[in-house]
Amino acid sequence: MEVSYWNKEIETLARPDLEKLQLQRLKEIIGYALKTHFYKKRLEKAGLKSPEDIKSLTDLKKIPYTTKDDLRENYPQGLLAVAPEEVVRIHTSSGTTGIPTVIYYSREDLNNWTENLARSIVATGAGKKDVFQNMMSYGMFTGGLGLHYGAEKVGMTVIPIGGGNTKRQIQLMKDFRTTVLHITPSYLLHIHSKLEECDTKLEELALRKAFIGAEPHSENTRKKIEGLFNIDAYNSYGLSEMNGPGVAFECVYKNGMHIWEDGYITEIIDPKTGALLGDEEEGEVVFTNLIRKATPLLRYRTRDLAFVYKNACPCGRTHRRLSRITGRSDDMLIVNGVNVFPSQIEEVVMRIPQVGTNYQIYLEKDGALDKLIVKVEIYSKMFSGDINELDKLKTRIGEDLRASIIITPHVELHEPGSLPVFEGKAKRVVDNRPKL
């Protein structure tokens, strides 16, 4: 198998040197963390008053885990470590209960992120000669912009179309002989089902690779995609707290995703006890971002469940590989690549006076795509007998939810008492999607 590198020196750095680099960067990032309101208190409490208090990588263990709640509670500026004028980009996410989280990037931070994506792209065997159709959403979602800059850096021809509009996607693939896609696995399967409708034969396309990510999927889904399109598909992993995509990416061997370990210290923990787990043991992934100074994040709990492979990869990269994400240690849902917390939905529906006390969230498959159904009970005292008002209510719930969770759900109105009532912890989410 032919192996190419974007930055061979770093990608194949001997482990002891890689760890030395990690330590040096950790110290530097601790220096930045100490400039933030949030970490200053927390690190000093842990006995870390200066970067020099970090003597080895094992000193990392002195630092408590950082959670998404910490990000929310310190919104908007509690984790900003550089002067505001040094910030060149902001990405926010909607958080879990309506309070957003924010990540700031300096110029250098963006360059570091882009470097990791350039490495990732080249590791799959793609390069300058490829035409890259970026079908992930642009905007606040980091998936679109992250790969965009990486692909430009590599010198690919970038088509920044973003998500949706299947007909146009297929037309552009034909017109510009697109060779590489960046897309969610469910949308790629959906595209296949639309080829005939768009009067397009596979032979008219020049596709050879797809980067698939933003939603967990199985090896079988990869095989299905590869078979249907006759392409190679590579798993991609990232999260906005760790910059976005390009945290870990598969190489041509397609057997686990190389974590760019000069940029991220990876730990796997027991999500219940917080205890550290070993190689090949599945648990929650915890990252320390070593390459972002504007918003340092130390030992951030991703809530993603996975393990780290023990053996080296035949590609020669010394950066260890992360397994597929097998699940979540919280209740986050991934709907067509968009992260949704049930609490966000609750927050929206419960502030609408016409909605009663009970609601349920259903997830179904509509073809290859996910369908989110929000069922709410109407509040009997607010019922006026007017059908137009009910229609308006349905529309309003849909629009309010869209504003909060970015996707438009299908809203159903139900009679009070018709949705199941739960004693104790309510089972409000019913996920009927077959596992991808």
Place this chain on the structure above:
Amino acid sequence: MKITQISIFLENRKGRLFDVCSLLGQKKINIRALNIAETEEFGILRIVVDKPAEAVKALKENGFVAHLTDIVAVEVADQPGGLADILKILNENNVNVEYMYGFVERSADKALLVFRFDDPDRAISVLNSNKIKIIGSKDIGGL
């Protein structure tokens, strides 16, 4: 002379209409006029009954979402153009009809229609001044 209509929210679920009708039947409440406004997933059942207060009590006790609405029941000549004559008067007097539907039964040569107006009081005065017969609530039971 307004009469009371009961609007009931119903989700499109098997047997839901039956549930309402059988409950009213058990309580010996007679449905005089009925109409359903529906969308894909839910509907509003509108009924005029002989004993509205009892009906609402029974419905609420059984978990139905019900709301009372003022409507006007009008006697219309049961002949071609009968309804048009009334609508013409309403139209000329700028009275808006939100919706309307027919009674279940009728007298020999008259049809009975239920109107929901945006301004019921003004509608009644227009109908009265045009000598159009309005049915009162006490007539509903005796029909």
